[in-house]
Amino acid sequence: MMQLTLIGWGAIGQAVASRLDGEPGLRLAQVIVTDRRLASVRQQLGDSVVVATQLDHALMREWQQNRDHVLVLECAGHSAIDRHVLPALAAGFECALLSIGALSEEGLPQAIEAAALSGQTQAHLLSGAIGGIDALASAQLLGLDSVHYVGRKPPMGFLGTPAEAVVDLSALTQPHVLLKASAREAARLYPKNANVAATVSLAGLGLDATQVELIADPSVTQNIHEITARGAFGEFHITLKGNPLASNPKTSALTVLSAVRFVLNQVRPITI
Ligand SMILES: NC(=O)c1ccc[n+]([C@@H]2O[C@H](COP(=O)([O-])OP(=O)(O)OC[C@H]3O[C@@H](n4cnc5c(N)ncnc54)[C@H](O)[C@@H]3O)[C@@H](O)[C@H]2O)c1
Known part of the structure; x- marks a missing residue:
């Protein structure tokens, strides 16, 4: 079973969740939002999804111990990489990123690499709006x-x-x-x-x-x-x-689909 965490509940996060809804072997388990949206997103998603402003590493560790596939998908922005993705990688949780523009900042690709190495996991940079x-x-x-x-x-x-x-x-x-x-x-x-x-x-x-x-x-x-x-x-x-x-309208539909494809490739028996 994949326990999926989304960082960001904006246009992309919601569209990804809706596309993956009902996929066997996959559960939207956790959604990370900003303080401002905590109450409204909790109300929208109900009790079956953990909605919080910080990743719950202890809960994610429990999922790992149950041999679930734990994946964090970032669809929020630059600040979420510093605040959530780097600590998650360092703690050993696999992450997929869409805010690739943030990696133009001097030192950030190296910081991501170092965090993934120390957590013995991987950061996946998704293709987003572009093909090829x-x-x-x-x-x-x-x-x-x-x-x-x-x-x-x-x-x-x-x-x-x-x-x-x-x-x-x-x-x-x-x-x-x-x-x-x-x-x-x-x-x-x-x-x-x-x-x-x-x-x-x-x-x-x-x-x-x-x-x-x-x-x-x-x-x-x-x-x-x-x-x-x-x-x-x-x-x-x-x-x-x-x-x-x-x-x-500032986001391409293909960006959502690239994230959905990546997640499906983790849970389906044949990947392409
Ligand atoms: N790789 C690509 O080709 C590509 C294409 C389009 C968008 N993107 C990136 O994807 C990201 C999301 O795009 P979108 O269209 O969904 O934007 P959006 O503004 O609709 O949604 C982003 C959401 O993330 C939330 N957020 C911001 N910082 C956060 C944080 N630290 N923790 C939790 N939540 C946070 C915002 O409150 C907002 O609700 C942006 O960074 C955008 O640049 C990448």
């Missing part, structure tokens, strides 16, 4: 020469970013290149748009050698991701046009 990460990470084993990522979104997808100081997003009539830089610089300037660039970097050439272009394009309605990678394996180019998640 399997091919990129495989190709990297033979050496990559270049990886280029282009993220194209409707202008309003860049609200609340430095783009607002550069261009009048609501008045754009042509595509506007907001940034051409390394993935590290892109994450520093556009942290809210960093998840895919960071995922591509971590699977491929790293944050400094991965080239990123961000474009506000008034002619598109989806989030469009393009990856071009070249290396000893050959070359590939993928374009992924992601539809938004109905409950949070």
Whole structure:
């Protein structure tokens, strides 16, 4: 039996839970929320799920002792990695992460690695909104020469970013290149748009050698991701046009599905 913990009960957390509901061999056992939402989420989920603001390591240890598969899925944000994921890894609990943009912070990938090593467990970085990460990470084993990522979104997808100081997003009539830089610089300037660039970097050439272009394009309605990678394996180019998640237009539906797929691969007899 898998005892699943979700950190974060926002658009992704709720959509993942609803997709996994009824899956044999799996139980939503624990949900971690912020103080502000504790009472309302407790009321929503009832007594069968532990709803708390901190992971209950003692309870999770009991599940492990019963030989259950204990998995923590982070779908909350940067602060949840520091507050919940690092201690959980160090205590020996396997974690899967969606807030990959946070790993652009200097030292955080190393901190995750050290915590997983000391807990003798694993941290899984999920592919989220982007596809082709399997091919990129495989190709990297033979050496990559270049990886280029282009993220194209409707202008309003860049609200609340430095783009607002550069261009009048609501008045754009042509595509506007907001940034051409390394993935590290892109994450520093556009942290809210960093998840895919960071995922591509971590699977491929790293944050400094991965080239990123961000474009506000008034002619598109989806989030469009393009990856071009070249290396000893050959070359590939993928374009992924992601539809938004109905409950949070800033999140792609594929992000939820990537987490659901990961969990199903842990409980089903054949994985793909
Ligand atoms: N990898 C990807 O491709 C990808 C794509 C989309 C979103 N994401 C990431 O997934 C995360 C969740 O996205 P969402 O659309 O569900 O956002 P959301 O805002 O709808 O939900 C996030 C929830 O997590 C809660 N939260 C924040 N910090 C917390 C903490 N320390 N402990 C417990 N709960 C906490 C918030 O209160 C909120 O309810 C974000 O970090 C986002 O960047 C990743």
